[in-house]
Amino acid sequence: MIYAAVLAGGSGLRMGGDLPKQFLNICGRPVIIRSIDAFIKSGKTDMIYVAVSASYTEYMRELINKYIQFKNIKVICGGGNRNETLYNVLESIKKEREVSDEDIILTHDAVRPFIDDRIINENIEAVKKYGAGNTVIPAVDTILQSSDGKFIDSIPLRSTMFHGQTPQSFSVKKITELYENMTPEEFEQYTDACSVFVAKGEKVCLVQGSRDNIKLTYPEDIEKAESIIKSKEQD
Amino acid sequence: MIYAAVLAGGSGLRMGGDLPKQFLNICGRPVIIRSIDAFIKSGKTDMIYVAVSASYTEYMRELINKYIQFKNIKVICGGGNRNETLYNVLESIKKEREVSDEDIILTHDAVRPFIDDRIINENIEAVKKYGAGNTVIPAVDTILQSSDGKFIDSIPLRSTMFHGQTPQSFSVKKITELYENMTPEEFEQYTDACSVFVAKGEKVCLVQGSRDNIKLTYPEDIEKAESIIKSKEQD
Numbered sequence: 001m002i003y004a005a006v007l008a009g010g011s012g013l014r015m016g017g018d019l020p021k022q023f024l025n026i027c028g029r030p031v032i033i034r035s036i037d038a039f040i041k042s043g044k045t046d047m048i049y050v051a052v053s054a055s056y057t058e059y060m061r062e063l064i065n066k067y068i069q070f071k072n073i074k075v076i077c078g079g080g081n082r083n084e085t086l087y088n089v090l091e092s093i094k095k096e097r098e099v100s101d102e103d104i105i106l107t108h109d110a111v112r113p114f115i116d117d118r119i120i121n122e123n124i125e126a127v128k129k130y131g132a133g134n135t136v137i138p139a140v141d142t143i144l145q146s147s148d149g150k151f152i153d154s155i156p157l158r159s160t161m162f163h164g165q166t167p168q169s170f171s172v173k174k175i176t177e178l179y180e181n182m183t184p185e186e187f188e189q190y191t192d193a194c195s196v197f198v199a200k201g202e203k204v205c206l207v208q209g210s211r212d213n214i215k216l217t218y219p220e221d222i223e224k225a226e227s228i229i230k231s232k233e234q235d
Numbered sequence: 236m237i238y239a240a241v242l243a244g245g246s247g248l249r250m251g252g253d254l255p256k257q258f259l260n261i262c263g264r265p266v267i268i269r270s271i272d273a274f275i276k277s278g279k280t281d282m283i284y285v286a287v288s289a290s291y292t293e294y295m296r297e298l299i300n301k302y303i304q305f306k307n308i309k310v311i312c313g314g315g316n317r318n319e320t321l322y323n324v325l326e327s328i329k330k331e332r333e334v335s336d337e338d339i340i341l342t343h344d345a346v347r348p349f350i351d352d353r354i355i356n357e358n359i360e361a362v363k364k365y366g367a368g369n370t371v372i373p374a375v376d377t378i379l380q381s382s383d384g385k386f387i388d389s390i391p392l393r394s395t396m397f398h399g400q401t402p403q404s405f406s407v408k409k410i411t412e413l414y415e416n417m418t419p420e421e422f423e424q425y426t427d428a429c430s431v432f433v434a435k436g437e438k439v440c441l442v443q444g445s446r447d448n449i450k451l452t453y454p455e456d457i458e459k460a461e462s463i464i465k466s467k468e469q470d
Contacts, residue, residue: 141399143374145397152432162379162380204387206387211453220446220462
């Protein structure tokens with residue numbers, strides 16, 4: 001089984017406005033629906049989990065009924081942070097069927113609607129080969145490290161620095177085992193599942209993302225998103 | 236004396252097209268002219284150096300004659316990389332007048348036309364206090380490190396990671412001394428002057444940049460630039 005988990009736990013506060021940014025309508029279709037669309041269109045995912053905060057589960061179900069034909073899709077409650085949300089997805093998977101060695105999960109930001117088939121396929125291949133993959137793009141600007149936010153500690157070699165995108169993809173068995181052996185402190189400490197893999201000494205393979213695979217974070221990103229949608233429609 | 240050095244050594248190849256991106260006309264004014272405008276408008280810089288590759292010095296002088304009233308502006312040849320270009324600027328400064336302890340230089344990407352007075356002022360203050368400053372914005376995405384480009388080595392704590400912007404600003408005396416004592420290998424090794432400062436154990440203070448202070452790198456950045464210009468005109 002190949003699962004996709006579209007994660008929308010966040011409140012989207014940086015975007016301003018009342019409606020979390022994953023629900024904003026861009027060119028006539030909500031962002032989160034566009035993210036789900038990409039997985040359905042790829043034809044690779046057997047089952048899609050959509051995790052949203054408790055107060056939006058009903059709204060999310062209505063959106064799916066309105067926009068999506070695909071039936072293997074399930075809305076669940078997100079947790080207090082990304083790891084908890086993903087843990088909830090894994091629990092839900094475990095309840096429904098036995099986990100096999102071949103099961104793969106692609107976890108994806110609900111607010112990154114522009115993943116494409118290539119990225120999805122390469123994530124699946126990365127997990128088949130190495131057990132875990134993280135979509136990235138190389139850093140264009142210099143990256144600086146500062147532990148106090150006042151002075152530069154170091155300027156790592158730019159060619160070794162990458163921006164994390166999603167999907168982050170995993171062997172369902174491997175990530176479930178790692179999560180089940182984590183302490184509550186570790187759940188706080190690691191901001192995402194790839195950090196957990198790296199901390200536990202597990203390999204995480206880089207998958208080439210794309211500049212279009214933006215995360216809608218700030219109001220000006222909406223304009224960029226509209227422009228990407230329009231350019232794709234012209235293709 | 237407060238100097239600005241607007242650096243445009245690069246060929247701008249990533250943007251495509253024949254004309255280097257620093258010379259592209261955006262909303263009726265070339266990018267590099269907009270960058271120079273910002274320093275003139277701030278009223279803080281006594282002298283502006285503009286470094287371009289040898290084949291564009293005449294063209295650059297024509298642009299300045301056409302668009303700029305400010306007289307204390309000098310076009311010089313850039314070098315093979317950023318450090319060499321800045322070294323040329325420092326040599327040119329030294330030829331014209333004696334360097335004093337109070338002299339400050341703000342070095343700036345020609346293709347970042349959206350710096351504002353606050354950023355310029357805070358760079359000057361940073362140099363006065365600490366001898367060097369680097370304009371940055373906090374990382375929004377997760378940053379990953381991979382030395383082989385295949386597997387993740389580490390995922391540093393996001394709150395300690397920053398994107399470098401410009402200006403990078405220095406005590407003229409300090410940077411001249413550092414540059415004059417560098418080996419040719421070090422000139423190759425360090426990609427910019429802040430890296431040199433950090434490597435030599437000198438303090439570099441972080442200066443808060445802005446999301447608008449983008450570097451025009453890819454064709455799609457032009458659209459973003461037009462949108463920033465229009466929103467500033469409405470203010």
